Amino acid sequence: MGWVSNFADLAKDGSLTVGIIGLGYVGLPTAIGFHDAGFTVWGVDVSQRTVDMVLQGKNPTGDPDVDDIVPQPGTERWHISTSAAEAVPNCDVVLVTVPTPITHDLKPDLSYVEAAGRDVFKSITKGSRTIVVLESTVYPGVTAQTWLPIIEELGLVIGEDVEIAYCPERFNPGDSAHGVRQVARVIGCSNPEVGEGLVALYSKLTSEDVRYVGKLEVAEAAKVIENVQRDINIALVNELARIFPALDVDVEDVLSAAATKWNFHRYTPGVGVGGHCIPVDPYYMIQRAADVGVPAGLITAARAVNRSMPSHVAGVLSDLMWNAEVPAGDARVLLLGWSYKAEVGDPRETPAEPLAETLMSKGIKVATWDPHIDFGEYPEGVEVISNIEDAKGYDIAVLVTAHKACLNLDWNKLLGQMRTPLVYDGRRVLDLDSLQKSGWQTYAVGKPV
Numbered sequence: 492m493g494w495v496s497n498f499a500d501l502a503k504d505g506s507l508t509v510g511i512i513g514l515g516y517v518g519l520p521t522a523i524g525f526h527d528a529g530f531t532v533w534g535v536d537v538s539q540r541t542v543d544m545v546l547q548g549k550n551p552t553g554d555p556d557v558d559d560i561v562p563q564p565g566t567e568r569w570h571i572s573t574s575a576a577e578a579v580p581n582c583d584v585v586l587v588t589v590p591t592p593i594t595h596d597l598k599p600d601l602s603y604v605e606a607a608g609r610d611v612f613k614s615i616t617k618g619s620r621t622i623v624v625l626e627s628t629v630y631p632g633v634t635a636q637t638w639l640p641i642i643e644e645l646g647l648v649i650g651e652d653v654e655i656a657y658c659p660e661r662f663n664p665g666d667s668a669h670g671v672r673q674v675a676r677v678i679g680c681s682n683p684e685v686g687e688g689l690v691a692l693y694s695k696l697t698s699e700d701v702r703y704v705g706k707l708e709v710a711e712a713a714k715v716i717e718n719v720q721r722d723i724n725i726a727l728v729n730e731l732a733r734i735f736p737a738l739d740v741d742v743e744d745v746l747s748a749a750a751t752k753w754n755f756h757r758y759t760p761g762v763g764v765g766g767h768c769i770p771v772d773p774y775y776m777i778q779r780a781a782d783v784g785v786p787a788g789l790i791t792a793a794r795a796v797n798r799s800m801p802s803h804v805a806g807v808l809s810d811l812m813w814n815a816e817v818p819a820g821d822a823r824v825l826l827l828g829w830s831y832k833a834e835v836g837d838p839r840e841t842p843a844e845p846l847a848e849t850l851m852s853k854g855i856k857v858a859t860w861d862p863h864i865d866f867g868e869y870p871e872g873v874e875v876i877s878n879i880e881d882a883k884g885y886d887i888a889v890l891v892t893a894h895k896a897c898l899n900l901d902w903n904k905l906l907g908q909m910r911t912p913l914v915y916d917g918r919r920v921l922d923l924d925s926l927q928k929s930g931w932q933t934y935a936v937g938k939p940v
């Protein structure tokens with residue numbers, strides 16, 4: 492086991508054993524992808540529930556694209572365990588796909604990367620030169636700063652016992668056109684020989700470009716700035732969505748007009764940015780810039796705009812209900828969708844949560860319906876509706892997540908169940924004209940009232 496000089500040739504014919512540590516949104520489809528590509532796979536997760544479900548051939552994540560593809564019990568070349576110690580000695584290469592959240596004070600939380608790294612390095616066979624690749628999103632410098640001290644402490648030697656590399660995951664859960672087998676990959680590693688070996692390996696996983704980009708920090712930085720750029724672009728349209736209604740102009744009309752120019756990039760405003768990446772990764776970049784004493788003012792300002800959108804929208808909703816003479820102290824809001832992203836049952840960092848909390852802090856009752864979330868934690872006080880037909884007596888329906896199930900619900904029927912016929916499109920995807928014709932009073936983010 493471990494690095495061999497013909498690693499690239501073995502990768503090309505699928506004769507390597509690949510370990511995946513962390514079987515979540517990223518790790519599970521990655522494990523399945525390498526298995527489908529012909530490799531022997533060892534998947535490890537510390538969660539007994541996750542391991543039990545995967546062993547039963549079930550999908551523990553909220554990504555529907557994974558529903559029907561989890562290998563069934565007894566599948567060859569497919570091993571699942573809660574123990575890195577059991578898995579790692581069998582592996583030539585180990586990919587680490589554990590969470591990289593932020594702490595309450597918005598600082599990077601690298602504890603999972605550290606703990607998973609420790610579990611893996613403790614289990615490495617001396618002399619095996621096993622390649623350990625971090626795929627989690629981090630800021631430049633994390634892979635080396637977090638893992639090299641552990642490697643040293645355990646008495647392992649880079650180049651003899653172990654190699655480390657970084658290859659960020661970029662796939663888009665819930666988007667079958669950009670799954671793990673269709674996204675381009677970049678690989679950072681201080682050893683070009685290992686980097687090129689990994690190019691051969693990942694080229695078996697994805698049909699897109701796989702490139703060795705040099706040192707670890709280049710690949711780490713590339714990933715984080717991809718999400719920083721999205722955060723800044725979205726922040727710009729969210730800011731415009733607050734300015735233009737005050738000028739009695741609909742931001743979407745402005746964006747449609749501007750988008751006729753060849754180099755204008757169109758983004759859509761919304762109730763806020765959610766998920767494990769875009770609202771999190773900029774803090775990693777901000778922290779790293781602060782460490783080296785360089786201001787990251789633009790990134791920080793963009794984050795602040797996007798972070799404030801849920802409370803801005805809560806204020807607008809409250810005003811709309813006030814204007815519609817909804818009884819003070821008994822206003823009721825129905826949030827359509829709770830997860831941060833369409834077609835995925837993932838509530839992490841969802842803007843629905845601060846939106847609901849701000850509304851409740853104003854004494855407004857909040858209920859939500861999200862057909863993609865089977866189980867989840869909601870803030871205390873939020874009523875969870877499992878059947879939209881039971882949603883009765885609300886004053887405003889707010890489209891939070893553009894799930895097809897929300898867009899295509901029976902709007903006439905829901906209108907009949909409302910106490911006040913207000914609808915607010917928090918994603919700019921509803922046909923407001925036809926809703927208006929059928930009797931709804933329609934409002935939307937970025938649209939003048």
Ligand SMILES: NC(=O)c1ccc[n+]([C@@H]2O[C@H](COP(=O)([O-])OP(=O)(O)OC[C@H]3O[C@@H](n4cnc5c(N)ncnc54)[C@H](O)[C@@H]3O)[C@@H](O)[C@H]2O)c1
Nearest residue numbers: 513514515516517536537538588589590591607627628660
């Ligand atoms: N979800 C996405 O859309 C996406 C896309 C690209 C990159 N990423 C990045 O990929 C990383 C993983 O994200 P995710 O969405 O898959 O997270 P996730 O929470 O869905 O999955 C992580 C899994 O790791 C497991 N885990 C935690 N510590 C472990 C340990 N020590 N050993 C073994 N398993 C452990 C958890 O139990 C969990 O099942 C993050 O850094 C994220 O930023 C995520």
